[in-house]
Amino acid sequence: MHHAVVERWSRGQSVLHRRDPRVKILALVVFLVVLATTERALLTTGLCYLALLAGAILLARLPLGGVLLRSCLVLPFSGTFAVITVLSGDSHRALALLEKSYLSALAVLLLVGTTSLPGVLRGLESFGLPPFLLLVVQFLYRYLFVISEQAQHMRMAAACRAPVRHRIGRDRSRFRAAAGALAVLFARSYARADGINQSMLSRGFDGRFRTLSSPQLRWGDAAFLLVAAALPCGVRFALGAVA
Amino acid sequence: MEPLVEVRDLHFRYDDGTLALDGVDFQLFPGETVVLLGANGSGKTTFVLHLNGLLHGQGQVSVCGMRVEDKNLPSIRRKVGMVFQDSDEQLFMPTVLEDVAFGPLNLGLPPAEAVEAARRALENVGMVGALEKAPYHLSAGQKRRVALAGVLVMKPEILVLDEPTTFLDPPGQRDLVELLRNLPQAKILVTHDTHFAGALASRALFFEKGKIAGEGPLEEVLQRFHWTPRQDSVRG
Numbered sequence: 179m180h181h182a183v184v185e186r187w188s189r190g191q192s193v194l195h196r197r198d199p200r201v202k203i204l205a206l207v208v209f210l211v212v213l214a215t216t217e218r219a220l221l222t223t224g225l226c227y228l229a230l231l232a233g234a235i236l237l238a239r240l241p242l243g244g245v246l247l248r249s250c251l252v253l254p255f256s257g258t259f260a261v262i263t264v265l266s267g268d269s270h271r272a273l274a275l276l277e278k279s280y281l282s283a284l285a286v287l288l289l290v291g292t293t294s295l296p297g298v299l300r301g302l303e304s305f306g307l308p309p310f311l312l313l314v315v316q317f318l319y320r321y322l323f324v325i326s327e328q329a330q331h332m333r334m335a336a337a338c339r340a341p342v343r344h345r346i347g348r349d350r351s352r353f354r355a356a357a358g359a360l361a362v363l364f365a366r367s368y369a370r371a372d373g374i375n376q377s378m379l380s381r382g383f384d385g386r387f388r389t390l391s392s393p394q395l396r397w398g399d400a401a402f403l404l405v406a407a408a409l410p411c412g413v414r415f416a417l418g419a420v421a
Numbered sequence: 422m423e424p425l426v427e428v429r430d431l432h433f434r435y436d437d438g439t440l441a442l443d444g445v446d447f448q449l450f451p452g453e454t455v456v457l458l459g460a461n462g463s464g465k466t467t468f469v470l471h472l473n474g475l476l477h478g479q480g481q482v483s484v485c486g487m488r489v490e491d492k493n494l495p496s497i498r499r500k501v502g503m504v505f506q507d508s509d510e511q512l513f514m515p516t517v518l519e520d521v522a523f524g525p526l527n528l529g530l531p532p533a534e535a536v537e538a539a540r541r542a543l544e545n546v547g548m549v550g551a552l553e554k555a556p557y558h559l560s561a562g563q564k565r566r567v568a569l570a571g572v573l574v575m576k577p578e579i580l581v582l583d584e585p586t587t588f589l590d591p592p593g594q595r596d597l598v599e600l601l602r603n604l605p606q607a608k609i610l611v612t613h614d615t616h617f618a619g620a621l622a623s624r625a626l627f628f629e630k631g632k633i634a635g636e637g638p639l640e641e642v643l644q645r646f647h648w649t650p651r652q653d654s655v656r657g
Contacts (some may be wrong), residue, residue, distance in 0.1 A: 317513065380498055
């Protein structure tokens with residue numbers, strides 16, 4: 179599963195892994211703003227941004243190919259809109275759409291690949307995101323594994339009772355069976371959520387989510403933020419790509 | 422001797438109309454290990470969920486002299502440690518340490534003390550090496566131990582374990598028996614595993630259709646309700 183790989187990356191050891199999650203989030207925001215407001219010399223600036231991100235990926239000791247490849251996951255979505263834009267006669271905008279979406283995904287993947295999920299969530303919490311929303315994200319991530327496991331068990335059980343695969347187009351009852359299985363998966367997930375709630379209540383949960391530690395900013399973090407913000411800004415202004 | 426848990430004439434009906442408990446009377450004394458036996462759906466789990474106020478039925482439930490009602494729930498949930506059948510439902514935090522520290526933080530302990538308490542609890546169950554691991558990367562036996570640590574860290578007076586041997590291999594079951602034997606708390610075990618029950622029980626209760634149909638020494642209850650696997654089916 180992709181999120182399991184990213185989680186393994188986030189447990190690595192590097193200069194970037196050691197940085198405070200808050201400065202990494204701020205650096206990401208700066209990068210995204212600079213990227214979003216870049217309007218001219220798209221190809222050149224895009225390549226420079228890509229080089230910066232690739233340098234950061236290598237600095238973080240993450241597999242360059244793996245990160246670049248996984249960032250492509252965003253392309254089917256942005257590609258759809260890019261095709262529509264090309265058909266409407268604006269190929270420049272289509273290129274910008276593809277380039278910016280890919281580089282944004284790459285930057286986000288770099289953040290989550292160098293920061294544990296609790297770190298990212300704590301960082302977001304310190305910027306004022308509602309704790310309840312963060313709690314939902316955390317549980318969603320945690321139980322993706324459990325729900326995926328349940329789905330795999332159900333798939334195996336179904337395969338045991340239907341060893342011959344039929345093409346869906348030839349057998350509409352397959353649609354009904356798949357829909358039924360999905361409903362069962364939702365019902366099980368609901369039951370699981372109920373169990374979690376009981377478990378939390380029995381351990382004294384009163385609706386307020388408490389965490390163990392609050393991260394401390396160091397000089398290295400400030401220096402990182404300065405460099406991480408200055409580099410993309412420098413590229414943007416040096417290449418005269420101001421909107 | 423004052424009972425730790427006292428239940429009188431407890432009735433409970435689920436929203437769909439199923440009568441799950443039909444007049445249960447029960448007492449648990451310090452140091453006891455009581456095993457709840459009975460068929461699936463006989464009311465065992467429903468019964469134990471009343472002991473820390475996760476379900477509210479008609480009747481009287483008292484824990485350590487306090488009635489189980491909303492105003493007493495924080496204190497009662499500190500006294501009754503509940504280990505659920507499915508450890509995945511109990512381990513919801515990103516790391517083992519954070520999961521075990523969840524309870525102490527809710528009790529108001531400062532983070533440093535919560536971490537220390539969590540470390541001690543994990544030491545007690547032999548899982549201190551997994552502090553920074555994600556719970557979903559643990560084996561079933563390890564998950565069970567961490568779930569138990571998450572309850573022990575609250576320093577409960579009563580431990581309730583619902584089907585604790587589910588998903589455990591025989592070595593895992595033996596380890597769990599040893600672990601539980603060394604814990605001083607009074608225990609209520611909901612189980613179908615008669616070997617496991619035999620290793621720990623000081624008394625057994627048999628649930629049938631929401632009632633306690635019989636109680637006494639484990640062997641006597643097993644024989645009276647024919648609650649042993651058929652020998653021919655065991656031989657297969």
